[in-house]
Amino acid sequence: MPHLAETETATGTPDSQPTETAIAAVAPTSDRESAHLVTENHPDGTSFGPLAQFVKTWTLENTGETVWTARYQVVVFAAPQGETLGAAESISLGKSVSPGESVEISIPLVAPRTGGSYTVVWQLVNERGEVIAVDGGNFWVTIRVSTGEDEAAGTTANGVSVSLTAIDIGVSQTRAEFCFTFPPGDWMPQEISLTAGTNTYNSQGGTLGSYPFSCFYAIFPVGASELASFPSFQIAAQKITTLGIVDDQEAKCEAIKPQLQVQYPGLDFTCLPFEAGQYAGGLVLPSGFTQAEMEAIISDAIQGTLYGPWLLTVTQ
Secondary structure (H helix, E strand, O other): OOEOOOOOOOOOOOOOOOOOOOOEOOOOEOOOOOEEEEEEOOOOOEEEOOOOEEEEEEEEEEOOOOOEOOOOEEEEEEOOOOOOOOOOOEEEOOOOEOOOOEEEEEEEEEOOOOOEEEEEEEEEEOOOOOEEOEOOEOEEEEEEEOOOOOOOOOOEEOOEEEEEEEEEEOOOOEEEEEEEOOOOOOEEEEEEEEEEOOEEEEOEEEEEOOOOOOEEEEEEOOOHHHHOOOOEEEEEEEEEEEOOOOOOHHHHHHHHHHHHHHHOOOOEEEEOOHHHOOOEEEEEOOOOOOHHHHHHHHHHHHHOOEEEEEEEEEEO
16 A cells, blocks of 8 residues: 555554544535545554654545645644644645545654643645545544643543542641552552642552552641641542562563654663563663653553543542
């Protein structure tokens, strides 16, 4: 099947049921030309880490009456969140596509640093500037960026819920107890904090009850006098990760390594056995990342980390 960019290869699995177009193309629209979305990789809602690089690929079929020339273009039409994911404003097809033929359109993109959902919409345009409707409209990508700073509401994220079971505000510290509905496995919440106004306090804590653990406690270094001026405060857990030793650590590392290298070009590392005391060595950093940031990303991938945040609001 023809490729738009010979140097880029999409790595996602094509979606057998492409998302139906929901944003109508605007005039001028070509009457004799049309296109059909055959397949796409990275379905809507695919999650990426901050600054992850990836290639979005759509396969479009020429269902019209005329040949698409090499000068036909794919242009950015809209970015509702004001973020185009690093996409070029326009790219040319670079080859002709006859009626009944298909072409793969591949666009290199970069996930934003800030967490949230992002959509970019494209149009296929002929040499006269007329829009060629794809299944009656346009085509797009929608991704989710997972970070510890995602804006989320409520107590459910990634299919996991949390409930506050006890809160004890003492003179110099506050103790909270909470329970998660974890999926099967050995899990532990990480990066737990209490925020009151502009002040954030990190916690110390541990597990409650017997194995398998699902309930936990956290102790924050802030007391009643400091919290008294706030009508409410929030307790947040940013992620949950597996407890203890990962089965066959080195093999798990090797399994996730190719995917990470696609998402973070320039990344390289050597997977290490459990006896080494760390997951990876010989770390070569991709541009824009520190050693600590990349080590955390590798560790999270190996441990199958689920990202939140899970937020609990305490009203006084």
